[in-house]
Amino acid sequence: MPYVDEDLGELDVDLFIQQPAPGGEGVVVAGTCPRCHGATRTLFPWGRPGAGTKGALRLLFGRGATQKAEDGPEPLLSEVHFCECGHAHPHSPPDTSFLGCGASWRLRR
Ligand SMILES: [Zn+2]
Ligand SMILES: [Zn+2]
Secondary structure: OOOOOEEEEEEEHHHEEEEEOOOOOEEEEEEEOOOOOOEEEEEEEOOOOOOOOOOHHHHHHOOOOOOOOOOOOOHHHHOOEEOOOOOOOOOOOOOOOOOOOOEEEEEEO
16 A cells, blocks of 8 residues: 555544553554554653644643643544554655654544
């Protein structure tokens, strides 16, 4: 399957899980890419603007490392998610910082 920058729209939030990162540096959202069906997981770090993937909503995380997941905005629902399946799909742009099929989506309840 070639890389295609494709917005898949809104998906059921139950398809993904959100859990604290093992090192406590943020929240990990994990699930299966709806396009290539690869296992994808993305770390949304606390308090590190500019880290990770794009999105102005990341600024909302800049409230300190003691922020608990329950108190903050949920990356699960507030962020746009990108496939990070780790597979080098053909035709991937050379400037991407992660490997995926190019799919992006939002989650909703
Ligand atoms: Zn993939
Ligand atoms: Zn994918």
